[in-house]
Amino acid sequence: MSIEVYNLTVRYDNKIALENVNVKVEHPSLVVIMGPNGAGKTTFLKSLLGLIPYEGEIKIFGKDPKKARSLIGYLPQRDSINTNMPLKVKEVVLLPLVSKSFTIKKEHVEKAKKYLEFVGMLDRWNDRFDSLSGGQQQRVLFARALVTEPKVLILDEPFSATDVKTKMELVELLHRLKGEKTIFIVLHDINPLVECTDMVMLIQKTLLSFGTVSEVLTPENLEKLYGTKVPMIRRDNVCYIVGGDRHA
Ligand SMILES: Nc1ncnc2c1ncn2[C@@H]1O[C@H](COP(=O)(O)OP(=O)(O)OP(=O)(O)O)[C@@H](O)[C@H]1O
Ligand SMILES: [Mg+2]
Structure with a gap:
């Protein structure tokens, strides 16, 4: 049971x-992906999802990405989502369940409610998605990624637009999911998840480093990654980044 990527290369317009x-990532694991803007992090995730053409080979539990799509829950990067979609919260969460059958069954509604409750948003069931705040929308999109009960979760900067409390609650959710799912999560700030991260991937056009937090998060690797010295503090043999690059 693993996710394997061999010689993955992606080009856009020949670039x-x-x-x-x-x-190679063993199931279950929590994998944090870091790298500067434009480094190819989202591109890597989209390859795993089979959303873009790629060269090389990807196997998700032995299956090609397109065939493994039903095993994966996806929370896309915020700036790629149309947050003005004229849908109700319940519709946003039900969509992945009904997209195959085209009918809403009782069990679909039960699952959607279960995961909206899980993220603390069940009371907004009938509200319009575009009437929610940015952080509330992230919670709903989290529920949407979870609603098919996937083995693999792909989260592209899930904490953007979230306040400290929401971020802490989402981190707590990840702690609860860890151990049963393989989670790939793109983060600019790994600090809230340092304790539960199994592996870290540093991406800058290629995979610069892959290993455990203490193996990968070194001042040397981060300087190579961002092309500048990154202020860090060390605690219990783990380096924490002070500051770092972020964007909403
Ligand atoms: N659809 C596309 N067409 C052409 N070029 C693209 C496309 N999508 C991404 N790129 C280019 O590929 C490179 C990697 O983009 P990607 O979105 O994977 O970066 P990222 O690491 O996720 O960055 P960010 O931190 O800003 O989200 C960038 O140079 C980007 O301009
Ligand atoms: Mg991205």
């Missing part, structure tokens, strides 16, 4: 965005 990535 290389990601080159020769090789990685």
Whole structure:
């Protein structure tokens, strides 16, 4: 049971965005992906999801990405989502369940309610999605990623637009999910998840480093990643980044 990537290269209009990535992740694991803007992090996730053409080979529990799509829950990067969609909260969460059958069954509604409750948003069931705040929308999109009860979760900057309390609650949710799912999560600030991260991938057009937090998060690796010195503090043999690059 693993996710394997061999010689992954992705080009957009013949320009290389990601080159020769090789990685094997055992299930279940929590994998944090870090790298500067434009480094290819989202491109890597989209390859796992089978959303873009790629060279090389990807196997998700032995299956090609397109065939493994039903095993994966996805929370896309915030700036790629139309947050003005004229849908109700319940419709946003029900969509992945009904997209195959085209009918809403009682069990679909039960699952959607269960996961909206899980993220603390069940009381907004009948509200319009575009009437929610940014952080509330992130919670609903989290529920949407979870509603099919996937084995693999792909989260692209899930904490953007969240306040400290929401972020802490989402981190707590990840702690509860860890151990049963393989989670790939793109973060600019790994600090809230340092304690529950199994593996870290540093991406800058290629895979610069892959390993445990203490192996990968070193001042040398981060300087190579961001092309500048990154202030860090060390605690219990783990380096924490002070500041770091972020964007909403
Ligand atoms: N659809 C596309 N068409 C052309 N070029 C693209 C496309 N999507 C991404 N790129 C380019 O590929 C590179 C990697 O983009 P990607 O979105 O994977 O970066 P990222 O690491 O997720 O960055 P960010 O931190 O800003 O989200 C960038 O140079 C980007 O301009
Ligand atoms: Mg991105």
